[in-house]
Amino acid sequence: MTIQRIAVLGGGAWGTALAQTAARAGRDVTLWEFDAGHAEHLSQQRESRFLPGVKLEAAIKVTRALGEAAQNDAILLVVPAQALRSVVTQLTQTMKPGTPLIACAKGIEHGTHKFMTEIIAECTDSAVPAILSGPSFAADVARGLPTAVTIAAADSLVAEKLAHALNSGSFRPYHSTDIRGVEIGGAVKNVLAIASGIVNGRGLGASASAALTTRGFAEMVRFGRALGARPETLTGLSGLGDLILTCSSPQSRNFSYGAALGRGEVPSGKLAEGAFTAPVLLEMARDKNIDMPISAAVAAVLANEHSVDEAIAALLSRPIKAEE
Ligand SMILES: NC(=O)C1=CN([C@@H]2O[C@H](COP(=O)(O)OP(=O)(O)OC[C@H]3O[C@@H](n4cnc5c(N)ncnc54)[C@H](O)[C@@H]3O)[C@@H](O)[C@H]2O)C=CC1
Ligand SMILES: O=C(CO)COP(=O)(O)O
Secondary structure (H helix, E strand, C coil), X not given: CCCCEEEEECCCHHHHHHHHHHHHCCCEEEEXXXXXXXXXXXXXXXXXXXXXXXXXXXXXXXXXXXXXHCCXXXXXXXXXXXHHHHHHHHHCCCCCCCCEEEECCCCECCCCCCEHXXXXXXXXXXXXXXXXXXXXXXXXXXXXXXXXXXXXXXXXXXHHHHHHHHCCCCEEEEEECCHHHHHHHXXXXXXXXXXXXXXXXXXXXXXXXXXXXXXXXXXXXXXXXXXCCCHHHHCXXXXXXXXXXXXXXXXXXXXXXXXXXXXXXXXXXXXXXXXXXXXXXXXXXXXXXXXXXXXXXXXXXXXXXXXXXXXXXXXXXXXXXXXX
16 A cells, blocks of 8 residues: 555644655645644644745645544654653544554653553554654755665565655665664664764864764663664664764754853753753663663753763773773
8 A cells, every 4th residue: 555645643843844755755744733732733833833934835634633633545754752752642632553653753652661652562462563763853854855765564575565665866775674773873862962962062173073973873882782783783773873973063952961061051941952862871781781871861961960071081990801
Protein backbone atom coordinates (compact mmCIF):
# COMPACT_ATOMS: atom_id res chain seq x y z
CA MET A 1 0.00 0.00 0.00
CA THR A 2 1.31 3.48 -0.84
CA ILE A 3 1.62 5.81 2.09
CA GLN A 4 -0.27 8.90 0.94
CA ARG A 5 -1.98 10.25 4.06
CA ILE A 6 0.43 11.19 6.82
CA ALA A 7 -0.37 12.57 10.27
CA VAL A 8 2.18 14.52 12.28
CA LEU A 9 1.53 14.71 16.01
CA GLY A 10 3.12 17.84 17.46
CA GLY A 11 3.13 21.32 15.93
CA GLY A 12 6.45 22.33 17.50
CA ALA A 13 9.58 23.12 15.50
CA TRP A 14 10.32 19.58 14.36
CA GLY A 15 6.71 18.51 13.81
CA THR A 16 6.09 21.57 11.67
CA ALA A 17 9.27 20.99 9.66
CA LEU A 18 8.32 17.35 9.07
CA ALA A 19 4.77 18.31 8.09
CA GLN A 20 6.25 20.73 5.53
CA THR A 21 8.55 17.97 4.29
CA ALA A 22 5.73 15.47 3.89
CA ALA A 23 3.61 18.05 2.06
CA ARG A 24 6.52 18.87 -0.28
CA ALA A 25 6.91 15.14 -0.91
CA GLY A 26 3.33 15.18 -2.25
CA ARG A 27 1.57 13.69 0.76
CA ASP A 28 -1.75 14.79 2.30
CA VAL A 29 -0.81 15.93 5.79
CA THR A 30 -2.79 16.25 9.03
CA LEU A 31 -0.95 18.19 11.73
CA TRP A 32 -2.23 17.53 15.27
CA GLU A 33 -1.36 19.81 18.18
CA PHE A 34 -2.41 19.16 21.78
CA ASP A 35 -2.19 22.74 23.05
CA ALA A 36 -5.45 24.52 22.19
CA GLY A 37 -3.92 27.99 21.89
CA HIS A 38 -1.08 26.78 19.71
CA ALA A 39 -3.43 24.73 17.52
CA GLU A 40 -5.53 27.85 17.01
CA HIS A 41 -2.40 29.83 16.10
CA LEU A 42 -1.32 27.11 13.64
CA SER A 43 -4.64 27.02 11.86
CA GLN A 44 -5.32 30.81 11.87
CA GLN A 45 -1.80 32.11 11.19
CA ARG A 46 -0.63 29.02 9.22
CA GLU A 47 2.60 29.24 11.20
CA SER A 48 4.10 27.49 14.25
CA ARG A 49 5.07 29.59 17.27
CA PHE A 50 8.13 27.32 17.50
CA LEU A 51 9.18 28.06 13.90
CA PRO A 52 8.27 31.66 13.20
CA GLY A 53 8.38 32.87 9.60
CA VAL A 54 7.63 29.47 8.03
CA LYS A 55 4.18 29.43 6.39
CA LEU A 56 2.45 26.05 6.36
CA GLU A 57 2.09 24.38 2.97
CA ALA A 58 -1.48 24.31 1.60
CA ALA A 59 -1.63 20.48 1.82
CA ILE A 60 -1.38 20.64 5.66
CA LYS A 61 -4.60 20.42 7.61
CA VAL A 62 -4.41 21.37 11.29
CA THR A 63 -6.53 19.48 13.81
CA ARG A 64 -6.97 19.03 17.55
CA ALA A 65 -8.89 15.76 17.05
CA LEU A 66 -6.54 12.86 17.74
CA GLY A 67 -9.16 10.47 16.30
CA GLU A 68 -8.86 12.24 12.96
CA ALA A 69 -5.05 12.01 12.98
CA ALA A 70 -5.32 8.32 13.90
CA GLN A 71 -7.02 7.47 10.58
CA ASN A 72 -3.94 8.21 8.44
CA ASP A 73 -1.70 5.70 6.63
CA ALA A 74 1.35 6.56 8.79
CA ILE A 75 1.78 8.72 11.89
CA LEU A 76 4.88 10.71 12.87
CA LEU A 77 5.16 11.20 16.65
CA VAL A 78 6.89 14.54 17.20
CA VAL A 79 6.18 15.40 20.83
CA PRO A 80 8.90 15.52 23.52
CA ALA A 81 10.22 12.10 24.56
CA GLN A 82 8.69 12.27 28.04
CA ALA A 83 5.22 12.99 26.53
CA LEU A 84 5.32 10.16 23.98
CA ARG A 85 3.65 7.51 26.14
CA SER A 86 0.58 9.60 26.98
CA VAL A 87 0.05 10.59 23.34
CA VAL A 88 0.47 7.03 22.01
CA THR A 89 -1.85 5.65 24.70
CA GLN A 90 -4.64 7.97 23.53
CA LEU A 91 -3.84 7.51 19.85
CA THR A 92 -4.09 3.74 19.84
CA GLN A 93 -7.69 3.84 21.03
CA THR A 94 -8.82 4.78 17.50
CA MET A 95 -5.89 3.83 15.28
CA LYS A 96 -6.19 1.24 12.50
CA PRO A 97 -4.21 -1.97 13.17
CA GLY A 98 -0.91 -2.15 11.27
CA THR A 99 -0.39 1.62 11.10
CA PRO A 100 3.30 2.62 11.15
CA LEU A 101 4.01 4.88 14.14
CA ILE A 102 7.28 6.71 13.56
CA ALA A 103 8.96 8.11 16.67
CA CYS A 104 10.77 11.36 15.86
CA ALA A 105 11.68 12.37 19.43
CA LYS A 106 15.22 11.84 20.72
CA GLY A 107 15.34 10.57 24.28
CA ILE A 108 14.83 7.78 26.81
CA GLU A 109 11.85 7.60 29.17
CA HIS A 110 12.44 8.49 32.81
CA GLY A 111 11.77 5.72 35.30
CA THR A 112 11.35 2.92 32.73
CA HIS A 113 14.62 3.36 30.75
CA LYS A 114 12.58 2.69 27.60
CA PHE A 115 13.50 3.89 24.13
CA MET A 116 10.82 5.53 21.98
CA THR A 117 9.88 2.47 19.92
CA GLU A 118 9.76 0.32 23.06
CA ILE A 119 7.15 2.68 24.48
CA ILE A 120 5.09 2.35 21.28
CA ALA A 121 5.34 -1.44 21.45
CA GLU A 122 4.31 -1.42 25.12
CA CYS A 123 1.25 0.75 24.40
CA THR A 124 -0.05 -1.38 21.52
CA ASP A 125 0.79 -4.59 19.71
CA SER A 126 -1.16 -3.53 16.62
CA ALA A 127 1.07 -0.66 15.43
CA VAL A 128 4.30 -0.96 13.46
CA PRO A 129 6.98 0.95 15.43
CA ALA A 130 9.58 2.91 13.49
CA ILE A 131 12.08 5.68 14.18
CA LEU A 132 13.27 8.71 12.22
CA SER A 133 16.50 10.40 13.32
CA GLY A 134 19.56 12.13 11.92
CA PRO A 135 21.37 15.45 11.60
CA SER A 136 18.47 17.79 10.84
CA PHE A 137 17.71 21.17 12.36
CA ALA A 138 14.02 21.97 12.03
CA ALA A 139 14.74 25.44 10.69
CA ASP A 140 16.98 24.02 7.92
CA VAL A 141 14.46 21.34 6.96
CA ALA A 142 11.55 23.79 6.98
CA ARG A 143 13.50 26.10 4.65
CA GLY A 144 14.03 23.20 2.26
CA LEU A 145 17.80 23.03 2.77
CA PRO A 146 19.35 19.66 1.84
CA THR A 147 19.06 17.13 4.70
CA ALA A 148 19.58 13.38 5.11
CA VAL A 149 18.14 11.25 7.92
CA THR A 150 17.67 7.57 8.74
CA ILE A 151 14.31 5.81 9.09
CA ALA A 152 14.40 2.40 10.76
CA ALA A 153 11.73 -0.28 11.13
CA ALA A 154 12.02 -3.99 11.87
CA ASP A 155 10.73 -4.83 8.39
CA SER A 156 13.02 -3.38 5.72
CA LEU A 157 10.11 -2.99 3.28
CA VAL A 158 8.25 -0.81 5.78
CA ALA A 159 11.35 1.32 6.37
CA GLU A 160 11.85 1.68 2.61
CA LYS A 161 8.22 2.67 2.03
CA LEU A 162 8.40 5.30 4.75
CA ALA A 163 11.63 6.65 3.26
CA HIS A 164 9.95 6.95 -0.16
CA ALA A 165 6.88 8.61 1.36
CA LEU A 166 8.96 11.42 2.89
CA ASN A 167 11.57 11.77 0.18
CA SER A 168 11.62 15.08 -1.68
CA GLY A 169 14.18 17.07 -3.65
CA SER A 170 15.77 18.35 -0.44
CA PHE A 171 14.94 15.67 2.16
CA ARG A 172 16.68 12.33 1.69
CA PRO A 173 15.83 9.51 4.12
CA TYR A 174 18.01 6.38 4.18
CA HIS A 175 16.39 3.21 5.47
CA SER A 176 17.57 0.70 8.04
CA THR A 177 16.33 -2.15 10.21
CA ASP A 178 18.54 -1.19 13.17
CA ILE A 179 15.87 0.54 15.25
CA ARG A 180 17.84 0.41 18.49
CA GLY A 181 21.01 1.77 16.92
CA VAL A 182 19.12 4.73 15.46
CA GLU A 183 17.39 5.62 18.70
CA ILE A 184 20.56 5.31 20.76
CA GLY A 185 22.39 7.80 18.54
CA GLY A 186 19.66 10.42 18.85
CA ALA A 187 19.32 10.09 22.60
CA VAL A 188 23.02 10.01 23.48
CA LYS A 189 24.14 12.82 21.16
CA ASN A 190 21.89 15.31 22.97
CA VAL A 191 23.73 14.72 26.26
CA LEU A 192 27.08 15.07 24.52
CA ALA A 193 25.89 18.26 22.80
CA ILE A 194 25.29 19.79 26.23
CA ALA A 195 28.87 18.84 27.16
CA SER A 196 30.16 20.40 23.95
CA GLY A 197 28.15 23.54 24.65
CA ILE A 198 29.71 23.75 28.12
CA VAL A 199 33.21 23.53 26.59
CA ASN A 200 32.28 26.31 24.16
CA GLY A 201 30.61 28.53 26.74
CA ARG A 202 33.58 28.14 29.09
CA GLY A 203 35.94 29.22 26.29
CA LEU A 204 38.03 26.05 26.40
CA GLY A 205 38.96 26.24 22.71
CA ALA A 206 38.55 24.30 19.47
CA SER A 207 41.03 21.58 20.46
CA ALA A 208 39.02 20.76 23.58
CA SER A 209 35.82 20.70 21.50
CA ALA A 210 37.29 18.18 19.05
CA ALA A 211 38.58 16.00 21.91
CA LEU A 212 35.19 16.14 23.66
CA THR A 213 33.26 15.18 20.52
CA THR A 214 35.64 12.32 19.73
CA ARG A 215 35.68 10.90 23.27
CA GLY A 216 31.92 11.44 23.40
CA PHE A 217 31.58 9.33 20.29
CA ALA A 218 33.61 6.60 22.04
CA GLU A 219 30.95 6.68 24.80
CA MET A 220 28.14 6.43 22.25
CA VAL A 221 29.86 3.44 20.65
CA ARG A 222 30.40 1.67 24.01
CA PHE A 223 26.78 2.24 25.00
CA GLY A 224 25.48 1.26 21.56
CA ARG A 225 27.59 -1.89 21.42
CA ALA A 226 26.33 -3.01 24.83
CA LEU A 227 22.73 -2.54 23.72
CA GLY A 228 23.05 -4.25 20.36
CA ALA A 229 23.42 -1.30 17.94
CA ARG A 230 25.15 -2.02 14.65
CA PRO A 231 28.53 -0.30 14.16
CA GLU A 232 27.48 1.16 10.79
CA THR A 233 24.47 2.80 12.44
CA LEU A 234 26.63 4.43 15.12
CA THR A 235 29.00 5.80 12.46
CA GLY A 236 26.03 6.79 10.28
CA LEU A 237 23.69 9.77 10.05
CA SER A 238 21.76 9.11 13.25
CA GLY A 239 24.92 8.52 15.29
CA LEU A 240 28.14 10.27 14.36
CA GLY A 241 26.33 12.52 11.86
CA ASP A 242 23.95 13.98 14.43
CA LEU A 243 26.73 14.14 17.04
CA ILE A 244 28.87 16.27 14.73
CA LEU A 245 25.95 18.56 13.96
CA THR A 246 24.78 19.22 17.48
CA CYS A 247 28.24 19.35 19.06
CA SER A 248 29.32 22.10 16.67
CA SER A 249 26.45 24.52 16.30
CA PRO A 250 24.73 27.03 18.58
CA GLN A 251 21.65 26.34 16.43
CA SER A 252 21.32 23.22 18.60
CA ARG A 253 19.21 23.86 21.70
CA ASN A 254 21.21 21.26 23.61
CA PHE A 255 24.49 22.92 22.64
CA SER A 256 23.06 26.35 23.58
CA TYR A 257 21.82 24.97 26.88
CA GLY A 258 25.34 23.75 27.67
CA ALA A 259 26.93 27.00 26.44
CA ALA A 260 24.73 28.96 28.87
CA LEU A 261 25.85 26.68 31.72
CA GLY A 262 29.47 27.13 30.63
CA ARG A 263 29.08 30.91 30.80
CA GLY A 264 27.45 30.64 34.21
CA GLU A 265 24.05 31.77 32.86
CA VAL A 266 20.58 30.28 33.20
CA PRO A 267 19.66 28.37 29.99
CA SER A 268 16.65 29.51 27.95
CA GLY A 269 13.41 27.59 28.48
CA LYS A 270 13.62 25.92 25.05
CA LEU A 271 13.36 22.13 24.91
CA ALA A 272 16.78 20.53 25.50
CA GLU A 273 16.11 16.78 25.51
CA GLY A 274 19.65 16.01 26.69
CA ALA A 275 18.86 17.52 30.09
CA PHE A 276 16.10 14.88 30.51
CA THR A 277 18.17 12.07 29.01
CA ALA A 278 21.38 12.64 31.01
CA PRO A 279 20.23 11.17 34.36
CA VAL A 280 18.55 8.18 32.67
CA LEU A 281 21.59 7.52 30.51
CA LEU A 282 23.78 7.59 33.60
CA GLU A 283 21.50 5.10 35.40
CA MET A 284 21.57 2.76 32.40
CA ALA A 285 25.35 3.06 32.00
CA ARG A 286 25.86 2.27 35.70
CA ASP A 287 23.44 -0.70 35.53
CA LYS A 288 25.36 -2.14 32.59
CA ASN A 289 28.81 -1.12 33.79
CA ILE A 290 29.53 1.05 30.74
CA ASP A 291 32.20 3.72 31.14
CA MET A 292 30.62 7.07 30.12
CA PRO A 293 32.55 9.79 31.98
CA ILE A 294 31.44 12.74 29.81
CA SER A 295 27.76 11.84 30.08
CA ALA A 296 28.22 11.29 33.82
CA ALA A 297 29.84 14.73 34.14
CA VAL A 298 26.86 16.35 32.37
CA ALA A 299 24.44 14.53 34.68
CA ALA A 300 26.47 15.65 37.73
CA VAL A 301 26.44 19.30 36.62
CA LEU A 302 22.68 19.19 35.91
CA ALA A 303 22.04 17.64 39.34
CA ASN A 304 24.20 20.36 40.97
CA GLU A 305 26.54 17.70 42.29
CA HIS A 306 29.50 19.35 40.52
CA SER A 307 30.20 22.86 39.32
CA VAL A 308 31.22 23.15 35.66
CA ASP A 309 34.86 23.67 36.70
CA GLU A 310 34.81 20.67 39.06
CA ALA A 311 33.36 18.48 36.29
CA ILE A 312 36.06 19.61 33.82
CA ALA A 313 38.82 19.05 36.39
CA ALA A 314 37.46 15.58 37.18
CA LEU A 315 37.44 14.61 33.49
CA LEU A 316 41.01 15.83 32.95
CA SER A 317 42.38 14.11 36.05
CA ARG A 318 41.13 10.65 35.13
CA PRO A 319 43.89 8.01 35.03
CA ILE A 320 45.84 7.77 31.77
CA LYS A 321 44.47 4.88 29.70
CA ALA A 322 44.69 3.29 26.27
CA GLU A 323 42.60 4.96 23.56
CA GLU A 324 39.56 2.74 22.86
N1 LIG B 1 13.88 20.96 16.57
C1 LIG B 1 14.69 20.16 15.89
O1 LIG B 1 15.52 20.65 15.11
C2 LIG B 1 14.60 18.69 16.07
C3 LIG B 1 13.92 18.11 17.12
N2 LIG B 1 13.90 16.76 17.26
C4 LIG B 1 13.19 16.13 18.37
O2 LIG B 1 11.79 16.31 18.22
C5 LIG B 1 11.17 16.31 19.50
C6 LIG B 1 10.27 17.53 19.58
O3 LIG B 1 11.10 18.67 19.46
P1 LIG B 1 10.62 20.06 18.88
O4 LIG B 1 9.46 19.94 17.98
O5 LIG B 1 11.82 20.72 18.33
O6 LIG B 1 10.16 20.78 20.24
P2 LIG B 1 9.31 22.09 20.42
O7 LIG B 1 9.58 22.57 21.80
O8 LIG B 1 9.54 23.01 19.28
O9 LIG B 1 7.80 21.58 20.33
C7 LIG B 1 7.29 20.62 21.21
C8 LIG B 1 5.91 20.19 20.74
O10 LIG B 1 5.40 19.20 21.62
C9 LIG B 1 4.15 19.64 22.14
N3 LIG B 1 3.99 19.13 23.50
C10 LIG B 1 4.64 19.53 24.60
N4 LIG B 1 4.23 18.81 25.67
C11 LIG B 1 3.31 17.93 25.18
C12 LIG B 1 2.51 16.94 25.79
N5 LIG B 1 2.59 16.69 27.10
N6 LIG B 1 1.68 16.22 25.01
C13 LIG B 1 1.61 16.46 23.68
N7 LIG B 1 2.33 17.40 23.06
C14 LIG B 1 3.17 18.13 23.81
C15 LIG B 1 4.20 21.16 22.07
O11 LIG B 1 2.90 21.74 22.11
C16 LIG B 1 4.89 21.33 20.73
O12 LIG B 1 4.00 21.12 19.67
C17 LIG B 1 12.31 16.32 20.54
O13 LIG B 1 12.46 15.01 21.05
C18 LIG B 1 13.53 16.73 19.73
O14 LIG B 1 14.72 16.16 20.26
C19 LIG B 1 14.51 15.94 16.37
C20 LIG B 1 15.17 16.45 15.30
C21 LIG B 1 15.28 17.87 15.05
O1 LIG C 1 18.31 16.86 16.95
C1 LIG C 1 18.54 17.91 16.40
C2 LIG C 1 19.26 18.00 15.12
O2 LIG C 1 19.48 16.75 14.54
C3 LIG C 1 18.13 19.18 17.03
O3 LIG C 1 19.01 19.43 18.04
P1 LIG C 1 18.56 20.28 19.32
O4 LIG C 1 17.36 19.56 19.91
O5 LIG C 1 19.75 20.29 20.18
O6 LIG C 1 18.17 21.65 18.81
